[in-house]
Amino acid sequence: MSDFRVPTLTRRAFLVSTAVVSAGATLPLQSIARAAGIREFRLRAGPGRAQIAPDPYSDTAVWCYDGSLPGPEIRVRQGERLRIAVENALDEETTVHWHGVRVPNGMDGVPHLTQAPIAPGKTFTYEFDAVDAGTFWYHPHHRSFEQVGRGLYGPLIVEEADAVQVDRDVTWVLSDWRLTKTAEMREDFGNRHDMMHNGRVGNTVTINGRVPDAFPVRKGERIRLRLINAANARIFGLDFGSHEPVVVALDGQPVAPHAPEGGLVVLGPAMRADIILDMTADARSRASVTDRFYKDLEYRLVDFAYEDEPLRDKAPDWPVVLPANPLPEPDLASATRHELTFNGGMMGAMVMQEMGGSMGDMGEDSSGAMDGMMGNMGGMMNMMHSSGIWFINGVAAEGHIMDPMLTLARDKSHVIAMTNATAWHHPIHLHGHSFRVMSRNGKPTRHREWQDTVLMSPRERVEIAFVANNPGDWMFHCHILEHQAAGMMGVFRVA
Numbered sequence: 441m442s443d444f445r446v447p448t449l450t451r452r453a454f455l456v457s458t459a460v461v462s463a464g465a466t467l468p469l470q471s472i473a474r475a476a477g478i479r480e481f482r483l484r485a486g487p488g489r490a491q492i493a494p495d496p497y498s499d500t501a502v503w504c505y506d507g508s509l510p511g512p513e514i515r516v517r518q519g520e521r522l523r524i525a526v527e528n529a530l531d532e533e534t535t536v537h538w539h540g541v542r543v544p545n546g547m548d549g550v551p552h553l554t555q556a557p558i559a560p561g562k563t564f565t566y567e568f569d570a571v572d573a574g575t576f577w578y579h580p581h582h583r584s585f586e587q588v589g590r591g592l593y594g595p596l597i598v599e600e601a602d603a604v605q606v607d608r609d610v611t612w613v614l615s616d617w618r619l620t621k622t623a624e625m626r627e628d629f630g631n632r633h634d635m636m637h638n639g640r641v642g643n644t645v646t647i648n649g650r651v652p653d654a655f656p657v658r659k660g661e662r663i664r665l666r667l668i669n670a671a672n673a674r675i676f677g678l679d680f681g682s683h684e685p686v687v688v689a690l691d692g693q694p695v696a697p698h699a700p701e702g703g704l705v706v707l708g709p710a711m712r713a714d715i716i717l718d719m720t721a722d723a724r725s726r727a728s729v730t731d732r733f734y735k736d737l738e739y740r741l742v743d744f745a746y747e748d749e750p751l752r753d754k755a756p757d758w759p760v761v762l763p764a765n766p767l768p769e770p771d772l773a774s775a776t777r778h779e780l781t782f783n784g785g786m787m788g789a790m791v792m793q794e795m796g797g798s799m800g801d802m803g804e805d806s807s808g809a810m811d812g813m814m815g816n817m818g819g820m821m822n823m824m825h826s827s828g829i830w831f832i833n834g835v836a837a838e839g840h841i842m843d844p845m846l847t848l849a850r851d852k853s854h855v856i857a858m859t860n861a862t863a864w865h866h867p868i869h870l871h872g873h874s875f876r877v878m879s880r881n882g883k884p885t886r887h888r889e890w891q892d893t894v895l896m897s898p899r900e901r902v903e904i905a906f907v908a909n910n911p912g913d914w915m916f917h918c919h920i921l922e923h924q925a926a927g928m929m930g931v932f933r934v935a
């Protein structure tokens with residue numbers, strides 16, 4: 441642990457977060473961290489059983505942390521240092537990735553790239569500062585399509601020193617499962633059909649590991665609801681009916697409070713939203729939350745059940761703006777631009793087969809003819825000779841060790857223009873940084889939201905911008921875990 445590097449962003453974080461420690465700016469980093477406190481945790485990854493489906497179904501064999509589904513909520517204050525010993529009680533290797541937390545590279549939990557995987561029976565201790573306040577989560581990064589899919593994940597909440605006032609702060613970890621008729625786990629993890637299509641979308645949706653019953657609320661109550669999508673592949677589009685959610689943070693990062701577009705809180709896999717919900721219906725009434733993301737597949741997720749006694753007559757008028765996190769602002773004028781094109785999947789594979797047929801006659805020297813179609817010939821040849829299904833700039837990744845697809849000058853601003861040339865949605869995640877979502881299909885976004893995972897619609901072009909201030913090799917991948925496993929992954933090197 442002694443060779444562990446503290447990134448420069450940590451210093452800025454403490455300048456902001458330790459307003460109470462007035463001499464903070466002049467203290468060396470380590471002692472500031474001590475002053476802010478070290479919080480110790482243990483997590484044990486292992487097999488367990490959980491009552492996912494309601495009675496009379498039996499419980500289901502899962503893999504989970506500390507025997508609970510989801511794993512225990514780790515809750516710290518901004519500026520504290522976390523020390524988390526992870527014990528591996530599985531029969532296979534694992535790691536833990538702290539999704540969305542701007543950790544030093546060696547603490548990022550990517551097997552082989554940032555650490556040796558944790559062998560069965562072994563323990564690895566992670567240690568990093570809670571630089572940003574917000575809603576984060578943790579999960580393995582080793583064979584995650586199966587390890588996450590079986591239940592290994594949990595929430596990580598970093599509280600603001602100065603949080604918005606609410607009556608209740610509630611976390612909903614959303615997920616889904618593919619269960620048999622007797623509520624056993626369907627064992628078809630990583631099958632080729634899921635990989636080529638929209639991933640392992642399950643048939644049973646849960647909140648905090650259980651098919652939800654009603655959620656009790658009181659009239660007049662204000663709730664901060666932290667939504668985390670921990671599903672492998674399912675995208676949620678939550679409609680709160682007559683209630684009017686106000687989005688105050690996305691992927692942990694504060695955003696100008698706003699009503700969600702079209703009234704739906706949309707969360708691709710790995711994405712989070714903090715919403716402020718005023719419970720405005722009448723005592724003893726019921727109101728449903730409906731998931732409307734997939735057309736013609738709407739279902740009622742859960743009901744709010746109002747208790748007999750109101751808490752107050754009408755919603756409080758407390759402010760809802762969260763304090764900003766210490767993120768460096770990208771400078772668009774000086775930013776370096778990079779282009780990435782995402783290809784593949786079912787449609788893509790058919791195109792490739794057809795082209796593969798004609799390619800035989802054409803030979804390599806007629807590559808020019810194909811340029812417009814595929815972007816570049818080298819990439820295309822890779823696609824044809826690879827067993828991968830999904831590609832970024834023509835390359836399908838295998839495993840976690842690879843040459844960087846981009847090398848980003850450290851402490852400089854970068855714009856990544858991403859084109860989704862597939863017929864599918866992809867939630868694209870970058871490790872070690874948060875980025876601003878600048879535009880979609882050439883149109884500036886309304887909130888220039890900070891995200892660590894951005895959902896791209898089919899054929900959509902999305903531009904993101906950030907300062908590459910966290911040195912190291914960072915994963916960049918689709919968070920539909922079957923797409924990631926089938927090649928939609930790469931490494932950005934910040935140096």
Ligand code: C2O
Pocket residue numbers: 537539579581710869871915917919
């Ligand atoms: Cu949530 Cu690379 O992961």
Ligand code: CU
Pocket residue numbers: 865866867918919920923924928
């Ligand atoms: Cu994808």
